[in-house]
Amino acid sequence: MRDFGDLEAVIMDRVWDRDTEYTTVRDVFEQLCTERDIAYTTVMSTMDNLHRKGWLARERAGKAYRYWPTLTREEHSARRMLAALGSGGRSDLVFSYFVDRISAEESAGLRAALRRLSTERAPNVR
Numbered sequence: 686m687r688d689f690g691d692l693e694a695v696i697m698d699r700v701w702d703r704d705t706e707y708t709t710v711r712d713v714f715e716q717l718c719t720e721r722d723i724a725y726t727t728v729m730s731t732m733d734n735l736h737r738k739g740w741l742a743r744e745r746a747g748k749a750y751r752y753w754p755t756l757t758r759e760e761h762s763a764r765r766m767l768a769a770l771g772s773g774g775r776s777d778l779v780f781s782y783f784v785d786r787i788s789a790e791e792s793a794g795l796r797a798a799l800r801r802l803s804t805e806r807a808p809n810v811r
Contacts, residue, residue, distance in 0.1 A: 688765070689740070692731050697740060701758040707751040 689697055699713050714728040732752055735741040743750040756764070773779040784792065 689735075692727070693735055693740075696728065696731055696735065697754065697758075697761075700741065700752065700754050707753040709746075709749055709751060711749070 695717070696713055699716050700708055703712070710725065710729045710732055713732065714723070714725050717723050717728060732741060732750075736743050736750075736752065739755060741752045742755050743752045745751075770776045770779050784795070787795070
């Protein structure tokens with residue numbers, strides 16, 4: 686999966702922000718046209734591109750398609766973090782620099798997540 690272009694990122698944000706199971710080109714277009722001058726066909730071709738790249742799944746609904754993301758926003762962010770961790774030199778240093786720059790609240794959340802994962806992965810001991 687390649688990452689997003691500018692308009693793809695805007696559309697993915699709209700898709701992720703929706704509180705429905707799926708969305709349509711019309712739904713996204715109606716949101717975007719209040720903010721920018723954009724053609725329906727541009728939204729349609731961009732969503733088709735996102736489908737071809739594997740970011741959106743779709744099914745036919747009449748003459749149109751229903752779209753939904755193949756990953757959550759958080760899963761996408763985790764993949765980007767893993768890519769940065771793996772391509773930025775020594776991963777231990779990359780991670781150290783990252784942790785050094787996050788807020789105290791983010792650090793506490795990270796520690797809690799690590800504790801939870803550690804507990805989930807630990808073998809059951811009786």
